[in-house]
Amino acid sequence: MIELVGLTKYYGDKLAVDHLTFTVRPGIVTGFLGPNGAGKSTTMRMMLDLDNPTSGTVRIDGKHYRQLQDPLTYIGALLEAKAVHGGRSAANHLLCLAQSNGIARSRVAEVLDMVGLSTVAKKRSKGFSLGMAQRLGIAAALLGDPQVLLFDEPVNGLDPEGIHWIRNLMKNLAAQGRTVFVSSHLMSEMALTADHLVVIGQGRLMADTSMKDFIHQNSRSYVRMRSPEQQRLLDVLHTAGINAVAVGNGSLEIDGVPADRLGELAAEHRLALHELSPQQASLEEAFMQLTAESVEYHAHDGDPVPAQAGLSPHTRTPAEPQSAGAAPGEPQPTGWGADWQRKRS
Ligand SMILES: Nc1ncnc2c1ncn2[C@@H]1O[C@H](COP(=O)(O)OP(=O)(O)OP(=O)(O)O)[C@@H](O)[C@H]1O
Ligand SMILES: [Mg+2]
Numbered sequence: 001m002i003e004l005v006g007l008t009k010y011y012g013d014k015l016a017v018d019h020l021t022f023t024v025r026p027g028i029v030t031g032f033l034g035p036n037g038a039g040k041s042t043t044m045r046m047m048l049d050l051d052n053p054t055s056g057t058v059r060i061d062g063k064h065y066r067q068l069q070d071p072l073t074y075i076g077a078l079l080e081a082k083a084v085h086g087g088r089s090a091a092n093h094l095l096c097l098a099q100s101n102g103i104a105r106s107r108v109a110e111v112l113d114m115v116g117l118s119t120v121a122k123k124r125s126k127g128f129s130l131g132m133a134q135r136l137g138i139a140a141a142l143l144g145d146p147q148v149l150l151f152d153e154p155v156n157g158l159d160p161e162g163i164h165w166i167r168n169l170m171k172n173l174a175a176q177g178r179t180v181f182v183s184s185h186l187m188s189e190m191a192l193t194a195d196h197l198v199v200i201g202q203g204r205l206m207a208d209t210s211m212k213d214f215i216h217q218n219s220r221s222y223v224r225m226r227s228p229e230q231q232r233l234l235d236v237l238h239t240a241g242i243n244a245v246a247v248g249n250g251s252l253e254i255d256g257v258p259a260d261r262l263g264e265l266a267a268e269h270r271l272a273l274h275e276l277s278p279q280q281a282s283l284e285e286a287f288m289q290l291t292a293e294s295v296e297y298h299a300h301d302g303d304p305v306p307a308q309a310g311l312s313p314h315t316r317t318p319a320e321p322q323s324a325g326a327a328p329g330e331p332q333p334t335g336w337g338a339d340w341q342r343k344r345s
Contacts (some may be wrong), residue, residue, distance in 0.1 A: 020200065206290055
């Protein structure tokens with residue numbers, strides 16, 4: 001469990017994290033969302049004692065990070081994948097971590113196997129691609145077999161198989177009763193992975209709720225109906241006191257009435273329907289709705305923004321929109337092994 005109470009961080013005048021109070025619970029995957037610059041990485045760094053809070057506290061299973069003996073056996077983290085000594089081999093990098101944290105040598109080969117890097121164990125990590133570096137970072141996080149795991153944008157640079165693998169890895173870790181806290185801008189992935197969400201904007205807590213409630217509370221759900229006899233359908237709905245909005249392309253949108261009731265009503269009046277579909281917004285839509293006001297770094301469509309527009313050269317581009325929502329036929333967790341190398345050889 002990770003507990004934050006009033007956690008606050010200023011960098012000079014810049015308030016990066018603003019009185020965050022929330023608890024990350026074991027047994028579930030908790031997603032950590034927020035626009036660029038919202039304070040996610042800063043919060044995670046403070047959890048790991050890599051940054052000092054200006055005020056407030058963060059506790060890992062009731063203890064401050066500094067009170068943890070052999071911290072990697074309590075909390076594992078992937079923050080910056082490329083933050084490794086490039087001259088060391090993957091195995092040596094992990095061995096150094098193991099030795100300084102009282103972890104058995106044998107664990108190095110185990111975690112390399114878990115992340116699918118066994119065949120490049122002796123290669124220097126400076127030659128690793130981004131995806132391979134991510135895998136090495138994940139191996140380091142798993143090394144101490146910790147109960148608490150933090151992943152800051154772990155799917156960054158991973159190929160589709162790697163993304164699928166890490167999704168299942170996180171779900172399995174949570175199913176084993178561990179605390180899993182993960183940030184990502186890939187909403188479609190988050191929708192498939194996280195059970196609970198913590199959302200921040202400009203350092204402030206905006207939501208701390210289940211995935212289902214988050215989407216429900218921050219988006220509109222309605223039923224779409226299409227009939228070859230649209231006018232008669234409109235009359236039937238009107239007589240039943242139901243408000244329907246014609247949205248072009250022959251569709252009607254109805255808020256606040258279950259699809260079952262609408263279908264029965266159409267059947268009673270022998271009305272043919274070509275569509276009767278409940279529409280639930282995606283996580284991406286709900287997220288954009290909630291955080292629209294707190295987005296600091298906006299990109300502009302079309303030509304590059306001229307200098308006189310007053311935007312800093314550091315203005316960043318938000319992540320590419322992804323279609324969200326639970327994909328049909330989501331694959332079942334298949335275990336830990338990724339065996340990335342074997343599949344490609
Ligand atoms: N070491 C630092 N020195 C000064 N300012 C910093 C430092 N680290 C972060 N910041 C500022 O703190 C704010 C929060 O940054 P942070 O990296 O935590 O955001 P984030 O939510 O992780 O963003 P992203 O989604 O882009 O990774 C930003 O305004 C950033 O510029
Ligand atoms: Mg970040």
